[in-house]
Amino acid sequence: MGGTRERIPILFKNIVELRDVVVGKDLDNMFLVMQYCEQDIASLIDNMKVPFTESQVKCIMIQLLDGLEYLHQNYIIHRDLKVSNLLLTDKGCLKIADFGLGRCSGYPSKQLTPTVVSLWYRAPELLFGLSTYTSALDMWAAGCIFGELLSNKPLLPGKSEQQMIDLIIKLLGTPNESIWPGYSLLPMAKQIILQTQPYNNLKQKFHWLSDAGSLLLNDLLTYDPEKRSTGRKSRKSLYFREKPLPIEPAMMPTYPHLRNTTPQVHRKLPAEKQPMGKIKV
Numbered sequence: 001m002g003g004t005r006e007r008i009p010i011l012f013k014n015i016v017e018l019r020d021v022v023v024g025k026d027l028d029n030m031f032l033v034m035q036y037c038e039q040d041i042a043s044l045i046d047n048m049k050v051p052f053t054e055s056q057v058k059c060i061m062i063q064l065l066d067g068l069e070y071l072h073q074n075y076i077i078h079r080d081l082k083v084s085n086l087l088l089t090d091k092g093c094l095k096i097a098d099f100g101l102g103r104c105s106g107y108p109s110k111q112l113t114p115t116v117v118s119l120w121y122r123a124p125e126l127l128f129g130l131s132t133y134t135s136a137l138d139m140w141a142a143g144c145i146f147g148e149l150l151s152n153k154p155l156l157p158g159k160s161e162q163q164m165i166d167l168i169i170k171l172l173g174t175p176n177e178s179i180w181p182g183y184s185l186l187p188m189a190k191q192i193i194l195q196t197q198p199y200n201n202l203k204q205k206f207h208w209l210s211d212a213g214s215l216l217l218n219d220l221l222t223y224d225p226e227k228r229s230t231g232r233k234s235r236k237s238l239y240f241r242e243k244p245l246p247i248e249p250a251m252m253p254t255y256p257h258l259r260n261t262t263p264q265v266h267r268k269l270p271a272e273k274q275p276m277g278k279i280k281v
Helices: 041-047 054-073 136-151 161-172 211-220 231-235
Strands: 004-007 018-023 030-034 086-088 094-096
Touching (some): 041 086, 054 136
Antiparallel strands (some): 018 030, 086 094
């Protein structure tokens, strides 16, 4: 059977466009032709001599939240948000990419595997073994990305699930039934050894961030997924309306084309899934 091509329309400005699907001689070989974007945020963070300004961070976060609101309104969970999956065009338009782990969501929540989302961006409900999760796990990842953009380095660079939990507790305090109702019933709650740390240290870590910015970061990095902020709520944050104001995407600076050419020597994210060369259907 010869190669076939099917035209796929664009969905949303902040979602990478699937241009074509190319099928090889048999259905075991299917290739996705994606829109080309010049940069990814991870390469920029790792190679920029000057970090993003706060106005640029706001521009990036607004586009990320708009994209997440669109996905979640259409019952899609990305399940692998990280800075290397956020692409940037030379016109400053952010594109959420890599939907290899994406799934449709619904109510009631479906049983899904908890070992998704790259480790540094994995929500606490996943680390504690919950398999009936929601789009809130994407919002946790957005909070990790927000912190990474602000500090110009990964927020929670754990090397194992236990170390991830330790880092989260160091930053946010020890989870309990008061701040996370139902926490004690999670599959791994009684099996994981927790440090005792009663304080939320986000404000101390980002001491220069405004009250509105701190509130947004706290709302995204909330233990309880039912209380965690949504894309729509986050997008309305006062943080995006106070000075320094976000710049327009077209005003984002242009960068040398680093993607796929410059090794990311500082980024050693634990590898948990192999790159997908072909899709089996």
